[in-house]
Amino acid sequence: MFDLSGKVAIITGSSRGIGRSIAESMSRAGAKVVISSRKAEACDNVVAAITEAGGEAIAVPCNVADPAQLQNLVDQTVATWGRLDILVCNAAVNPYFGPMETMPEDAYDRIMNCNVKSTFLLTRMAAPLMAKGGGGNIILISSIGGNQGSNTLAIYGISKAADSSMTKSLAIEWGSRGIRANCIAPGLIKTDMSRALWENEKLLKNVEEGTPVHRIGQPEDVGGVAVFLASKAAAYITGQTIVVDGGITIKEPA
Secondary structure, eight states: OOOOTTOEEEEETOSSHHHHHHHHHHHHTTOEEEEEOSOHHHHHHHHHHHHHTTOEEEEOOOOTTOHHHHHHHHHHHHHHHSOOOEEEEOOOOOOOOSOGGGOOHHHHHHHHIIIIIHHHHHHHHHHHHHHHTTOEEEEEEOOGGGGSOOSSSHHHHHHHHHHHHHHHHHHHHHGGGTEEEEEEEEOSBOSSTTHHHHTOHHHHHHHHHHSTTSSOBOTHHHHHHHHHHHSGGGTTOOSOEEEESTTGGGSOOO
8 A cells, every 4th residue: 555666756855854754765665766955965875875775766956946957857857767656845945034024035035936936847847747657646845834823934834835725726737637736744843954943942842842742753754644645545635734743733722
């Protein structure tokens, strides 16, 4: 039910953190994976680790804010393995931490271009190839911040809310052609991107005490969920956002 043998998967932002966990998890499930982030050396290191573990992987460096590099990512994948079955849009940025009132406009543009426009463009490039190959899976990585207000991460949250909305439309548009689209919304996961949050001792303590499982998440907590959504086990699930947050968003406020 969870076997991905013979499948080819692109995972953006997969040189570290959640993206790397997803790539490694899909590789263990049998998929051939494309490792992609802006830095070639970081991608090569992940490919080496996956290959050493017995998997198949290639590195295609890509800045998702550049449409030409997005197209090259898809083209190189098909040139290498002849098909594309799974697309995981994980790459995202958050260059600003603070209120909207003082947010520079260029920071807003960078977030929306990297986190929303790139996903729109990449899914539009990938979906026709999936449909031509008989179907596939699109997985967008969102955040519980997409369902919450914030005085420090507002625009990032808006970009993540867009992921959830886009997922629904992708599922409707491509469902008749054999493509499912789903979204994962992690809570606080211990990654470099969220370092400012989990290195704040007071905030970390509040999260741990307010989460039913009494800990923050690890990247591997998300990897298995992505494998599930890409597999036959989730064959009747599409257009959904799966929250992976240890239960913090369902707990009654203290």
